[in-house]
Amino acid sequence: MKNFMLLFFVGLLIFSCKGTPEEESNLNTEPKESIFLLDSKWQNQDGKELQLKDLKGKNLVFVMIFTSCQTACPILVADMQKIAAKIDPKKLKETTMVLVSIDPDNDTPAVLKKYAEERKMVGEPWLFLTSDKESIRELANVLAVKYKKISPIIFSHSNIITVFNKKGEMVNQAEGTVNSGAVAKTVNELN
Template identity: 25%
Template sequence: MKNRTWISGLASIITLSTLLVVAPVTLSANDNSLPPQSVYNLQVAVEDQLGEITGLDRYKGQPVLLTMFYTSCPHVCPMLISTIKLTESKLSVEERARLRVLTISIDPERDTPENLHQVFQRHSVDSGRWSMVRPKPGDVRKIAGVLGIKYKQLPDGEFSHTTRIILLDRDGIQVASTDQLGRPDAVFLEAIRTSLQ
């Protein structure tokens, strides 16, 4: 009996130390339940406009519209957000209720939750379905890398970047994208409807 306690004690020490050793590795390893093309294989933390921290997969299980932007952006980013809103407005109420929107900052140093929250309110977007997040500075290029988005910081602090809206399916696989700003892209809209079925 005594022996068994000792063994189970040893076993838990071994389990614990295995966990300690293995845990950092498994964090960056892939989750086997995800399809290999899923964007959610990229395990990075993002902080939203309310300061809440999640993974990129916060809307896993729902189709998601995704874009990269920054809050001090004078022209293009407001247009990006209004294009997403305009696209959403073409959907039925039921369809819209199932769609999520995630906008990711490429300027995490300046895009604090407070700044993100201000933009969030300025555009009066649906807080149940939208979030605006910032990654850690070292993770921005990785996210841009999986999304095929290009960006460059300019000496004046502005950014030059691809203005792309991407549709992820329920598993986080990219199924469509559009570079069209200002008016809804009909083909893209159709892809959204299909993914919502």
């Protein structure tokens, strides 16, 4: 009888210490505000298909551009390069600098690749992405980027750089003239 009671209490203790299935499943899910919840498909500058959740585990710095832009986009691209230069080298290995085209009709993976090469933005940490119009619009809404096509090769758009942590949670946004040092500091302070 003593052994039975002992086994009963040990079993009860083990059972009560184990989390509920709901608690255990919450440990493996994304935060409710994670960019990784978007299930759209993208192509990088090499034509490789991916989803944003494939970027999980890295801090992300996002900007939306189009390659034929002659006004704001060159400034945004230069800002991204300045930010990357100011991120601690160890942190930069944990970071992906993501440039997303808002012009899928013209910015094919091959065009994005040539654009990246011309600006010496090849390899880690640089990633250029394109997708279909709906996926781009969905991401733009998440990033609070507004854009409108004015002609076949001209867009009016917001100038916003957004930082996400490794869980895909937005931690910072810089709009307009970007203080690259402040954005880099945000990335450097992420876990």
